[in-house]
Amino acid sequence: MKRNIFFTVILLLVYLTGCQEPDELLPSISRAGINSIVATFPDGTGEFIGTVQEGSNEIIIPIPYFYPVSSDNRVTEEMISKMRVRANLDDNVTVNPPLLYMDLTKENVIFVKDQVGEIHEYIVRGEIRKSSECEIKEFKIPSLGLTGVINEATKTISLVAIGDLEPAIAEVTLSFHATISPDPREQALDYNNEVEFVVTAHDGVTQNVYTVKKEIPEKLPYGIRSGSAKLMFAKKLKADIGITVDHLTGGLAVAGDYIVLNTRGENSIYLDAKTGEKIGEIDLGSVKGNLTNFYNTADKAGNILICNLAPNDGAFKVWKLSDVSGSPELLIEWDGGVAVGRKISVQGDINGNAIITAPILSNGQQFARWTISDGNLSSQTPEIITMSGLAKGWTTNCDIVYTSGSDVNSDYFVASYSDNTFAWVDGTTNQVKQMLESISVNYIQNAVDFIEFNNAQYATVNWVNSFTWGAADMVWLLDVTTSSNFTGNLETGTCPAVVWETTRDTYGAKAVTPVVPNANGTGDVALKVSEDGFYLYLYFMFTNGYVVGYQFDCIDM
Incomplete structure (x- = not known):
């Protein structure tokens, strides 16, 4: 009897609870839901972001007085009277x-319905503003062979x-459209004593005062200064640089x-190299061709190397240019009968000692290596190096760079796909001695560079997305001064060797509107140290996306 009563109670509870209406799931905090509005010109150029003004319902989109900001092309109200806009919503x-x-010359009313169903009214308008930037980006005295070391935090130039x-x-x-007083470009000044300069922004109000002094700033004993990363420029290849063809920009020197x-x-x-502004073009003459100027790089002295794609374009060739005003001269011609030329790297100075590497594609783990000693190429025919230690090797995506321009037994780094790992290879045994954990095979690693800076050694590597989906x-x-921290996983942020990302x-490519996917999965990276040894520059490029420059320093401040 007791057992029957127990089951009756249970069934009654199930019935009662089963008839209840489900709770409505709402966020615990009511938010307005709109984060920003992005405006562009009708042709897709420009990207101007407006956010909700604190304490008001206005969203003001600031638009530069000149566009591009480096030009003297004034933005008129007529130009912003029909702007493409999109909202960044929760x-x-x-x-x-x-x-x-x-x-955007008028007040535009919009209504935003948030997650809890509340409706908020906002007024969106544009505002053409003169720049408030007033920095000294670079200070040189060519006649004295001096380049100032700028400490932006203290506004001093050494x-x-x-x-x-x-x-x-x-x-x-x-800074673009800023002025300086006194103007050292017009007046020869005595720098034996401290000289103060007032830099005034284009808005005529914002100012910075810089002091130039003759001194030697202290360097940190080792490596880059933590937190010194500074974005110098980020330029869209198409909208900002003017490269109209998609998919074919693959090399950076x-x-x-x-x-x-x-x-x-x-x-x-x-x-x-400091502003990212286009300066000019190099006439490649007969070297210009879809498979001929396939890729480029540069040595530490600034000599440019251009290669073709072999055997599609016949024998493998590498041309050299001493600078941007030079003409291509044939350096290497090798009819090796193998697929090569999607990437080449050079360590050292081709007018002194250098090592040039070119991965051989779809052929195990092999690469071609040329050596240059005292400015002389050892042979047109390279040594074929076979390395080991990768599970799969590579097909079309690989880049290899040595850590020395003169020692063929020095270690080297390999960034490749399909293993999609970053490998440190023993230069004596050509065996992988350490490598990072593989990251997502949906994306591609195919560019690497190495450099020494302030008693430390650094490597940089990329990760390319060739799709319209995903995130890379x-x-x-x-x-990479020592291998002890060369462990873990780049994708998950568990590699202790990483100092910046x-x-x-x-x-x-996904960061540019409209999106044109980087179908070839190409990109490039490069490192350079300033002549005075105070700055390390990192440059990188994603095809159909941006070319970017970052600056790091080793100033003890």
Whole structure:
């Protein structure tokens, strides 16, 4: 009897609870739901971001007085009277009316329905603003052979010099449209004593005062200064640089004061290495061709190397240019009958000692190696090096760089796909001695560079997304002075050798509107040290995306 009563109670409880209405799942915090509105010109150029003004319902989109900001092309109200706009919304948030175009000279009313169903009214408008930037980007005195070391935190510029300095004219790079007083470009000044300069932004209000002094700043005893990473520029290949062809820009070379971009079948374009502004083009003459100028790189002295794709374009060839004003000269011609030329790397100086490497494609774990001693190429026919230690090797995606330009037994680094790992190879045995854990095989590693800086050694490697989905397009900078930290996984952030990295999807093809996927999965990286040894520069490029420059320093401050 008791057992029957027990089951009756249970069934009654199930019935009662089963008839209850389900609770409505709502977020614990009510949010307005709109994070920003992005505006572009009708042709897709520009990207101007407006956010909700604190304490108001206004979303003001600031638009530069000149566009591009480096030009003297003034933005008029007529130009912003029909702007493409899109909203950055939280999940389950809607905006009405739907956004497509706006006249940003007027107040535009929108209604945002947040996650809890509340409706918020916002007023969206544009505002053409003069720049408030007022920095000294670069300070040089060519006649004295001096380049100032800029400490932006203290607004001091150090001239590394001993002895008296003659009064001299300086070359100064300022924030765009800023002015400087007194102007050292017009007036020869005495720098034996401290000199103060007032830099005024284009808005006529914002100012910075810099002090130039003759001194030798202290360096850290080792490596880069933590937190010194500074974005110098990020330029869209198509909208900002003017490269109109998709998929074919695959090589990046650092040549002195310039960055040289190689686009197959086109003349190479060179940019200012500090600002990313396009300076000019290199006439490649007969070397220009879809399979002929397939890729480029540069040695530490700024000599540019261009290679073709073999055997598709016949024998493998490498041309050299001494600088951006030079003409291609044939350096290497090798009819090896193997697939080679998607990447080449050079360590050292081809006018002194250098090692040039070119992965052999779809042929196990082999690469071609040429050596140059005292400016002389040892042979047109390379040594074929067979390495071991990777599970799969590579097919079309691989890059290899040595750690020395003169010692063929020095270690080297390999970034490749399909293993999709970053490998450190013993240069004596050609056996992988250490490698990082594999990262997602949906994306590609295919570019690496190595450099020594301030008693430390650094390597950089990329990760390329060739799809319209997923998240990758990253670059890492690793301290590889010792192998003890060369462990873990780049993708999960567990590699202790990493000293800096980009955020995902910030500079790749997916970051550009409209998205043109990087179907060839190509990109490049390069490292360079300033002549005075105070700065390390990291440059990288994602095809159909951006070319980017970052600066690091070793100043003890």
